[in-house]
Amino acid sequence: MKLSIVATLYQSAPYVAEFHRRASETARQLVAEDYEIILVNDGSPDQSLALAIELTQVDSRVVVVDLSRNFGHHKAMMTGLAAAKGDRVFLIDSDLEEEPEWLGLFAEQMASRSCDVVYGVQARRRGGFFEQMSGALFYRAFRMLTGINQPNNIVTARLMTRRYVDSLLLHKERELNIGGLWVVTGFRQVQLTVNKHSTSPTTYSLSRKFSHFVNAVTSFSSLPLVLTFYSGLLISVSALVYIVYLSVRYAFIAAPPDGYTSIIASIWLFSGLIIFFLGVQGIYIAKVFSEVKRRPYTIIRQIYANPGQQDPLQ
Template identity: 30%
Template structure:
C-alpha cells in the first residue's frame, strides 16, 4: 500500500484545521484500499490556537502529524519544511483555507499512477477575488515569462502532487529566499495539469494582502531570474561608455578650444567735467599650443 503525504502550511488558521481534516479524511476514505496517508501540518509560527488544534487531532488520529516552526518564516519556508519531513511515496501540498478542494487529490492520484511525476492544479476561476488582483496577476506572469529562461506555469500555484523523485530534488535546494513556483519548473520531470475552481475561503480572512503579493512577485523576479543581474550589467556598461565619451569630449575641447586672458596693464585717465578714459592691454592665450592675441 502506497503512502501519500498531504502537507499543509498554516498560519493563524485555528478555525480551518478541523474542517480541512474532515474533508481530507472523507476523500481519502474513497481510496483506502489502495493508499494510506499522513496529514502533515506545518505550523508557521501561529499566534492563535492553530497549534492546539493540530495537537488535538494528533492525539485523536495518529495519521495527523505536525511540525512547529519557531517563528513565522512565511509560506515558502513552511513548504520546504514539508518537503523535508514528508515520508510518503508522493506528496500533495495544499492551502489550509479549503480554496484547494481536497477532491482534486483523487484525480491527481490517477495521473500519478499513469507515470506523471508533477501533477499541478490550475485554477479555472477565482471566486472572491477582485478584478484588480486578477489583472495584476496576469500582468505579473506575463512579465515573468519574458525575463525567466525557464518559464513558470501561469495560474498554477502550490496545489500539486509531487513524486518522491521531485521531493528529493527540491530538498537539495536550500535557498532561504525561495520562489517555489519557479523551482517546480526548474527541476523538470514529467508534468501534467488538472483544473479546478477555487472556492472562497471557508472561514476567516486571507493572510495575503497586496503588500505580501508584491513582495512575493519581487522575490520571484529577483531569486528565480537573472534579469536584475543582467539589467545591472547592461546599465553599468552604458554608464561607463557615456562617462568615457564625455571624458574624450572634455579632453578634445581643452586641447583645441581652451583659452585665458592675461591682463598686461589697466589704467584710468581723468579729465575735467567728469570725463575719463580707460586704457587696457591684454594677451589671449588660445589652446595649449600658446597662440597669443593682444588688444587694447
C-alpha cells in the same frame, strides 16, 4: 507508506477540523488506511496549533510540526515535505480554498499520464481587476526575467512522486521561492485546471507581493545585474555623444546657452539611476550574505504525534 498529505497552518483555526475530515475521507478512498496527514504550524497567532494537536490525540495518522515562529509559507511547505514519508505526496493549503477532494482527480491524472507531478492552475484568477492584472503582470515579468516557464495562476495543490519530492528537497536555498523550484526541479509535470474558492481574506498585501516578486526574480536570474551594466553603458555612450555634439557646436556654431533647469534635472536623473543600480546590486549581495551564513530556513519547536507514530524527521 503510500500517501502523505502536507498542509501548512496560519490563521487556519476555522478550517482545521473540516480539512482533516475531508482529507481523511479522500485519502481512505485512495489508499485505505495507509496514509499520513502532516500539518505544519507556521507560527499561527490563532488556535490552529491547539486544534491540530487535538487531532493527533484522536487520529494516529496526524503529525503536527510546530515551527518556532512564522517563517513564511514557502519555507513551511518545504519543512512539511521534508517530514513526509509517503510514496506520493499531496501538498495543499488547509483553508479549503483548494479542495482536498482534488486528490482523487490528481491521482487519476498521474496514473493515466505516467507523470511525476500533477498540479493545479486556476481557470480564472480570483479577485477584482487589480488582483487579476497584477497576477498576470507578475507571471509575465517573472518568465521574461528568469527564463523559467512558470504557468499563470498556479495554486499550491499538487500531487508528487517520491523521487520528485526527494529531488525538490535537494535545493538548499535560505531565501527560497518554491514556485520557481517546482519548475526547475524538472521531471514530467502535468497541469490540471481547477476552480479555487475564496473562503478567507488574503494575507498578502501589495508590499508583500512586490517583495515576493523581487525575491523570486533575484533567486533565479542575474538578468537585473546584466541590465544595469547595459543601462550604464547606454548612458555613458549617450553622454559621450552629447559631449561631442556640444564641442562641435561650441567650435563651429555658437556657445551653448546656459540652462540651470536642465543641469539640475540631469543631476537628479543620473543620481537616481546610480542609487537604483546600487540597490539592485545590494539585493544580490544581501542574498549572498544570507546564503553563506547557512542558517536553517526553519526551526522546529516540537513535533506532536500519537505515541505510536514514528518521528517523521528521523
